Amino acid sequence: MSPHNKLLEILNAISKEMTLKGLWQSTAPSNEALSSTQPFCVDTLTFCEWMQWIMLPKLEKMAKSGAALPSKSDMFSMAEEAFKRVEVDTKMLLSLVLKLDHCLRVTH
Template sequence: MPHLQSQSLLIKLQQQLQAADLWSDTPPSPKAMASNAPFACDSMPFEHWLQFIFIPKMTQLIEHKQPLPTNMAIAPMGHHVWQSMPDKKPLIMLLDEFDHLLSTSKQ
């Protein structure tokens, strides 16, 4: 069940990023993608991390029916990055929902 719910949330996340004009047609450089910093915060904006790292990795886990992460905490970064942008509240709420789903589900 968490796989189907996660897949649905990933679709909503992509739609919200696109609606907020945060979806990019240009991927980050290989060097940026190789960042070891949390959320690759030293090499790309948070929305790029969501688009180019988080969404593809979660999609792969779902497609291969692999265990999903637990105790996930992505929303605090969303709160930090977008706290002064009321128009990003739907994105933050979606990340809160994702964190809650994966932190409380039994896989």
């Protein structure tokens, strides 16, 4: 399986898991919130919002277009900390974020 297809598979699994756990939102944050220049938009979005509205669409677009993928990824550390404040079981979601990090590191 190509790295781009593997990435799409992981992104799809993350979306499904977020939906299953009730972490997927039906309403997008404001354009102002989405325009943050801080890493992970920590000043305007929760980590789950950042994943749904920024990270997932950006990586999906890159994968579908065959663009060069990022070679460094350490979202797991941020996810691990952010999910401590989430009231649902995030073990599977953390595992998927770790798979995502690994996928991006090994494609180079």
